[in-house]
Amino acid sequence: MAHGRCLAAARARIGGSVTDTIRRIAHLDMDAFFASVELLRYPQLKGLPVVIGGGRRKVDEAIMRHVPEGGTLADIPVEAFPLLKDYVGRGVITTATYPARVFGVGSAMGMMKAAKLCPQAIVLPVDFDEVRRFSRQFKGIIRDIAPIMEDRGVDEVYIDFTDVPGGQREGGRVLARLIQKSIFEATGLTCSIGVAPNKLIAKMASEFQKPNGISVVYESDLQTRIWPLPCRKVNGIGPKADEKLKRLGIETIGQLAGCEREWLIANFGKATGAWMHEVAWGRDNRPVVTESEPVSMSRETTFERDLHAVRDRAELGAIFTHLCEKVAEDLQRKGYVGKTIGIKLRYDDFKIATRDQTVASFTADGKVIRQTAGHCLRRVSLERPLRLLGVRVGTLAKADSPEATAPMSEGTGLRTPSRARTKAQDTTGSLF
Ligand code: TTP
Ligand code: MG
Ligand code: MG
Secondary structure, three states: OHHHHHHHHOEEEEOOEEEEOOOOEEEEEEOOHHHHHHHHHOHHHOOOOEEEOOOOHHHHHHHHOOOOOOOOHHHOOHHHOOEHHHOOOOOEOOEEOHHHHOOOOOOOOEHHHHHHHOOOOEEEOOOHHHHHHHHHHHHHHHHHHOOOEEEOOOOEEEEEOOOOOOOOHHHHHHHHHHHHHHHHHHHOOOEEEEEEOOHHHHHHHOOOOOOOOEEEOOHHHHHHHHOOOEHHHOOOOOHHHHHHHHHOOOOEHHHHHOOOHHHHHHHHOHHHHHHHHHHHOOOOOOOOOOOOOOOEEEEEEEEEEEEOOOOOHHHHHHHHHHHHHHHHHHHHHHOEEEEEEEEEEEEOOOOEEEEEEEEEEEEOOHHHHHHHHHHHHOOOOOOOOEEEEEEEEEEEEEOOOHHHHOOOOOOOOEOOOOOOOOOOOOOOOOOO
């Protein structure tokens, strides 16, 4: 029985015929992401070299002045935009459009140095809010098509194509095309996708045809398409490991594959050596992990100068209340409630103290958080000045989940603290 089910699960009906299902993992990465987001706002810059870097507000204001009467941002003349050659400062480039990359300009390069290579490039600041908005949007589009998606940062994700309709056709190309098209139609942004037997190879493959490309790689392509690549292309082989490999005469992944596993272990240690051997042979069975639920949410702040609980009482109190309100806002915005409320302090001698307390019913209420965190504060020493103060809410549940909406459990409303208690050193009295 079990065997029969396995077989059935390993097969998919495609175009009327039954074909074996093979593991298809995609890696999708947005093209020149921060720069592309700016080009949506200023479409007149399409096709021009543009770099992202430098401070934000000043540039915005300078450009805004050039919006013609009754016009929009798209009507600002190209000549009005600041150029790299006029940049003075120590900023580095966050990213560059593909026309700018032609000049050798790219991420992490100093702006003054880049100005020598491409003085005519337009410089724009990053708008993080806008970037985050598009990041959420493109990920939402993907999830609607292929629900097993792993968020890998602002502009990239892994997607498990294996059991998604279209995920097997042309090795995944059909589904990749659909995703690319859907993202472009909704946002105007392009991305590149690699589809491969696993995450490791998919990540490399997404770079093969950038920008706006799709690359499909099969297990049998290992020798021809992966082995000629430099070792540095393996996600996880950083500059240090790469340098050491080079010293040992190993430049390409193929050369790495030619090394004895034991030799790699002798040179790089057990875990890294064994891992290098596996990746060189294209082996990686890490699953695509969909969004993990947050364990806690917290806010903390390091003060500009150390603050003392008595001497700086008002200032500290205001910051504390603000942190509690911010955590409450985070919880509410993300749709969570929590039960364990805690504080974290760092003293001027860098020692850290934490305390927490569990309340009877789930909350995302700033006042409840403030009150409970205040109780926690009374349980730590406040004799030394403080460098940092943090507030955390843990034991989270979705605000609309059954456990969160269940009637309040019996009791006093406050439970015993969950951490080992030190005797309360109440130097603050009712300060908090
Ligand atoms: P990347 O995906 O590395 O680069 P990219 O999207 O700009 O270009 P590509 O087409 O080659 O993928 O990074 C995504 C965004 O993250 C990028 O637009 C800017 C930002 N970023 C940084 O803030 N710092 C960095 O060091 C890098 C590399 C990127
Ligand atoms: Mg990118
Ligand atoms: Mg990226």
